[in-house]
Amino acid sequence: MNLNVYIETFLSWSLAGRTACVLFLIVFLLGLLVEKYLLRLLSFIPFLLDKLLRGLYILIEFPINVLHKKHGGIFYDMENGIVHATEKIDAGLTRWHTRWLHAKTSVLLVSALYLAAVLFVGVIPSLAGSMDAPIAKGGKLYLQLESKLVEQAEAHGWYTAPERIIQNSVFMKTNRTYILKKGQLEKLDSAPLFQDGRPYLPVRDTFSAFGGTLDWDSESQQAVIYLGGNEIRLSEESAEVSINGEKATLLSGLPTITADTKMYIDAQAFSALLGLHFYWRPAHNILLISSSIDHNFGPLTIQAVDERLSPYSKGTEIVPGL
Known part of the structure; x- marks a missing residue:
């Protein structure tokens, strides 16, 4: 050894x-x-x-x-x-x-x-908790980077955010995925995948984390997601998406991928699709997707998102600057 x-x-x-x-x-x-x-x-x-x-x-x-x-x-x-x-x-x-x-x-x-x-x-x-898991404590969510557990992000290379900001958020660290709901961390069954340096999330678990349900249309070979009264259709190995019957292309232009009979979607495309906020730090394999974020938290960059792909938002994606 x-x-x-x-x-x-x-x-x-x-x-x-x-x-x-x-x-x-x-x-x-x-x-x-x-x-x-x-x-x-x-x-x-x-x-x-x-x-x-x-x-x-x-x-x-x-x-x-x-x-x-x-x-x-x-x-x-x-x-x-x-x-x-x-x-x-x-x-x-x-x-x-x-x-x-x-x-x-x-x-x-x-x-x-x-x-x-x-x-x-x-x-x-x-x-309390494993060093490999995020920890919700004292109104903050602590994410592990480089095997350390500290509070100040700027001084020690950590990312922290007030819990109220990231309720109903998906957090991913390397090969583990968690969702924070009402202050409780839940580990999702399916681990994310990485392809060409980009994170992909399991479609069923991720949409379910945000309150959606998923069915499989065997005739069209599409995954059908029902979320907030809307219908979203994803095709295997395709970047094409249908939202309430209207066809569009995923924001990243990358197709969904299939592994072990499970469909995965590019994390940034998923964020744009639901109008969510997307934070990705590839150097540490840290991904945070949130339904709400405080505009006063950290340096922010506002990027326009195609309105067709974010029918549930105001058409903006907020990405914390790195």
């Missing part, structure tokens, strides 16, 4: 499994490295503090002695008070230093284990 295989195997584990592995390595390194190097440096801290306080005492003591010689009395009492306080500080530092030398290893290892417990109890449950 080469290094890439090990990395892929590690990334295939759940979030909790990967976190536990990393935390174990951290604790292990603490036992090897911290004890050998860092703890030796830390053991000098009490000594350094002691020297620092003694230096400050000398800086204070010198002017007090000068004033004492000139004025006596009150400054003599002040000097005695400072000496007494310094002796207490010295005794306290000595006790602390002695205890630290005996307990430093245990203190750091217990601290590391405590941090691990906090992560498992407080952090990991809040990120």
Whole structure:
């Protein structure tokens, strides 16, 4: 097995499994490295503090002695008070230093284990779900890119959007497809396909996700979709579409494709057909198709869509600029 295989195997584990592995390595390194190097440096801290306080005492003591010689009395009492306080500080530092030398290893290892417990109890449950799945949390939809889970898209290469914006949306990541309905993520049965670098969606599952039903007309060899009181007909391996009896061509000009007896439609053509908003980031295989989008969210480009192909919209397609 080469290094890439090990990395892929590690990334295939759940979030909790990967976190536990990393935390174990951290604790292990603490036992090897911290004890050998860092703890030796830390053991000098009490000594350094002691020297620092003694230096400050000398800086204070010198002017007090000068004033004492000139004025006596009150400054003599002040000097005695400072000496007494310094002796207490010295005794306290000595006790602390002695205890630290005996307990430093245990203190750091217990601290590391405590941090691990906090992560498992407080952090990991809040990120519930597989790292490969989008996560609806706190009014936002988090999509995974490059095996990381962060909130800020611009700084870390992530795409996030308020949940209210993308209700009834289809989200696709590599070979998995999800739909977000009323804050709940549902995984679709059929995975998308990629052909010539373009994403294709399963016709039946995708139209059903938006409330449509699909029948098969064996006589005309067409898929018949009923959606919102409209009838849409798609032909196998053809870019031709019929909407309420009116013929047109899919926006992308690409035909539907068939694989494993299932019909697939180009994702952008599907978006235009229903007047939906289309977001596609090929570098990460991220696709978001939404029935509504906030015009104030991110840089947007408005592109005209053939009115014949979007009878359910105002004739515009909104594509977030990349």
